[in-house]
Amino acid sequence: MDREVGVAQSSKREQLIQAALELFSLTGYSTVGVNAISEKAGVTKKTLYHHFKSKEELILAVLRYYDERSRNSFMRSVEEKAENSQERLLAVFDVVEEWFNSKNFSGCLFVSAMGEYPEEGASIRSVCQESKLMTQKYIQSLAENAGLQDARELSEQLMLLIEGSITMAQVNNSSLSAVRAKKAAKVLIQSSVSP
Amino acid sequence: MDREVGVAQSSKREQLIQAALELFSLTGYSTVGVNAISEKAGVTKKTLYHHFKSKEELILAVLRYYDERSRNSFMRSVEEKAENSQERLLAVFDVVEEWFNSKNFSGCLFVSAMGEYPEEGASIRSVCQESKLMTQKYIQSLAENAGLQDARELSEQLMLLIEGSITMAQVNNSSLSAVRAKKAAKVLIQSSVSP
DNA sequence: CTCTAAGTATACCAATCTGTATATTTTTTA
DNA sequence: TAAAAAATATACAGATTGGTATACTTAGAG
Numbered sequence: 001m002d003r004e005v006g007v008a009q010s011s012k013r014e015q016l017i018q019a020a021l022e023l024f025s026l027t028g029y030s031t032v033g034v035n036a037i038s039e040k041a042g043v044t045k046k047t048l049y050h051h052f053k054s055k056e057e058l059i060l061a062v063l064r065y066y067d068e069r070s071r072n073s074f075m076r077s078v079e080e081k082a083e084n085s086q087e088r089l090l091a092v093f094d095v096v097e098e099w100f101n102s103k104n105f106s107g108c109l110f111v112s113a114m115g116e117y118p119e120e121g122a123s124i125r126s127v128c129q130e131s132k133l134m135t136q137k138y139i140q141s142l143a144e145n146a147g148l149q150d151a152r153e154l155s156e157q158l159m160l161l162i163e164g165s166i167t168m169a170q171v172n173n174s175s176l177s178a179v180r181a182k183k184a185a186k187v188l189i190q191s192s193v194s195p
Numbered sequence: 196m197d198r199e200v201g202v203a204q205s206s207k208r209e210q211l212i213q214a215a216l217e218l219f220s221l222t223g224y225s226t227v228g229v230n231a232i233s234e235k236a237g238v239t240k241k242t243l244y245h246h247f248k249s250k251e252e253l254i255l256a257v258l259r260y261y262d263e264r265s266r267n268s269f270m271r272s273v274e275e276k277a278e279n280s281q282e283r284l285l286a287v288f289d290v291v292e293e294w295f296n297s298k299n300f301s302g303c304l305f306v307s308a309m310g311e312y313p314e315e316g317a318s319i320r321s322v323c324q325e326s327k328l329m330t331q332k333y334i335q336s337l338a339e340n341a342g343l344q345d346a347r348e349l350s351e352q353l354m355l356l357i358e359g360s361i362t363m364a365q366v367n368n369s370s371l372s373a374v375r376a377k378k379a380a381k382v383l384i385q386s387s388v389s390p
Numbered sequence: 391c392t393c394t395a396a397g398t399a400t401a402c403c404a405a406t407c408t409g410t411a412t413a414t415t416t417t418t419t420a
Numbered sequence: 421t422a423a424a425a426a427a428t429a430t431a432c433a434g435a436t437t438g439g440t441a442t443a444c445t446t447a448g449a450g
Contacts (some may be wrong), residue, residue, distance in 0.1 A: 012397080026314075028311040030225045033437060044398055045439085054437065111302070111362055112310035116223040120299055125366075132366050157379040160372060164359030167306055171327050177355060183351040184383055191382045207427080237430055242416085250408065335419060 013051045015041040020062045025106050028060055029116050047078060055124075058125050059113065066109055067131045075138060085145035086189075089158070092139065093185060097178035102167040107170035108163075135159065148192045157188055208246045210236040215257045220301050222313050224254055254308065255318050261304055262326045269294075270333060280340035281384075284353070287334065288380060291357060292373035295364040302365035303358075330354070343387045356380055 021042035023032045034055055038045045051095060052058040081091035099105055110128035117124050135157045143151035143158075161181040168177035218227040229250055235245045247253040252376035269290060276286035294300055305323035312319050331354045338346035338353075356376040363372035 027313060028225070030223070031311065034439080035437085044400095046399090046441095047397060049439070050396070064315065076345075106313055107306070107310055108362070110308065111365070115302055115307035115310055116226065118222060125368075128366055132363070153375070153378075155371075157376050160359030160363065160376050160379060161355050162359065163362040164355030164357065167303070167358040167362060168327070170277060170306070170309060171323055173320075177351075180351050181355050182346070182356060184379075187386045188379055188382055191386070229408085229409080239430095241411095241429090242427060244409070245426070 011059070012041070012043055012047055016043060016051060017057065017062050020058055021066055024059070024062060024112075025104060025109065028112060034058075036131050056120075056123070056167065059117075060127060063110065063113060063127045063131075067127065071134060071138075074135075085142045086148075089139070089142045089146060089183060089189060090185060092142075092158070092162070093165075093178050093182035096165060096181070097166075097175045100165075100175035100178055105169070107151075108166050111166075132163075133158070137164075138161055148189065150192060153186060154192045158185055161188075164192055207236070207238055207242055211238060211243055211246060211253065212257050212260050215253055215263055219257060219307075220252070220299060223307060229253075234310060242352060247387060251312075251315075253317070254312075255322060258305065258319065258326075262322065266326070266330060266333075269330075273337075280337045281343075284334070284337045284341060285380060286290045287337075287353070287357070288360075288373050288377035291360060291376070292370045295360075295370035295373055300364070303361050306312060306361075327354070327358075331358075338387075343384065346389060349383060349387045352383055353380055356383075 020037045038048045077095040078088050078091050082088040113124050114128050136155055139158055140151050140155035144156050161184055163179035165181040213234045235239045270288040273283050273286050277283040308319050309323055331350055334352035334353055335346050338349050356379055360372035360376040
């Protein structure tokens with residue numbers, strides 16, 4: 001009955017998600033058709049609709065898949081880059097810079113999704129909110145472990161710098177914004193250590 | 196020959212741009228058809244294609260129109276809110292907050308456009324770049340007039356806070372990010388006045 | 391070995407999309 | 421007032437969209 005056991009847990013399903021992810025990153029959501037997605041995945045359209053009951057459901061699956069994978073690799077990279085929490089708080093911006101320089105970068109997938117499907121009060125928006133929230137919580141935990149004052153507020157402000165640098169990197173096709181954000185972050189952190 | 200003289204400089208053309216602007220703000224670009232636009236403008240599709248030779252040209256016209264109008268009203272609001280340049284540098288964030296609270300707010304139109312038409316190396320991307328650049332220059336001029344050190348770098352960092360707050364306001368449907376950005380901005384400005 | 395779920399292949403549907411054609415009417419301007 | 425430009429009304433073209441239907445094949449599990 002349930003074939004999703006063992007090692008190859010989700011062959012076709014994951015192929016579809018990955019294919020869709022690539023296409024959505026390149027040209028957005030509504031401009032990419034289900035035909036193109038199934039074709040790229042090397043799978044029939046019928047199979048696509050066997051795994052996802054609509055295009056919107058596929059989009060949601062893509063966002064959740066991307067969210068989990070990207071944040072995991074983000075945190076791993078941060079922890080590889082620095083030993084203690086204080087340094088990691090700044091290493092965040094180095095990882096962000098690397099992301100900007102990677103060839104797949106084309107802005108934030110969640111923000112793009114919300115721009116194209118703004119009314120989705122329930123699903124798409126909430127996935128996006130959740131993703132940003134978990135990133136903020138992670139940064140907050142770094143700030144707390146570093147013994148900084150008002151870790152919550154500081155982490156929210158650092159989020160603003162991160163999100164701003166994402167936008168500017170996309171607009172100007174440059175990773176310079178990450179360097180600038182790091183410089184600003186240093187100032188904010190410094191003012192948080194000395195009240 | 197050229198009917199665009201006198202007071203009513205562009206009746207139908209402007210109707211089209213305004214109608215398209217409203218629709219694009221609500222549901223993005225590719226999901227809105229030219230039929231819906233011309234209908235909302237109270238104009239024939241033929242008339243639309245008389246003024247704009249393609250949908251993409253209409254999008255560009257909308258972005259340019261919006262860019263000019265929004266930045267003008269932005270600067271006017273800032274200058275109404277505060278007398279001197281130092282105060283205006285912070286008043287920027289109050290104006291941003293008001294924008295977030297306005298009912299038309301749905302994120303940055305330029306960023307959304309770039310998300311949906313990423314390849315447009317020439318036109319759409321450059322309009323967006325230009326818009327952000329002029330905003331940054333304006334903030335830089337405020338910083339210079341306030342006699343702050345390293346006005347260029349400071350203005351770029353403040354831009355990050357602004358753009359980040361736009362994203363977070365869109366995501367969380369809240370204007371709180373503007374308040375947070377203002378607090379962070381105070382710290383950055385302070386550290387720029389005392390080297 | 392048989393049953394069933396998952397897959398392919400292919401064709402189709404109705405709706406919508408951008409953009410155009412034709413013929414007529416309104417408005418502007420010279 | 422007459423020529424020219426801009427608008428309307430309406431229909432259509434060709435492509436593409438999300439999603440479905442039918443018939444057949446493969447493969448895994450009990």
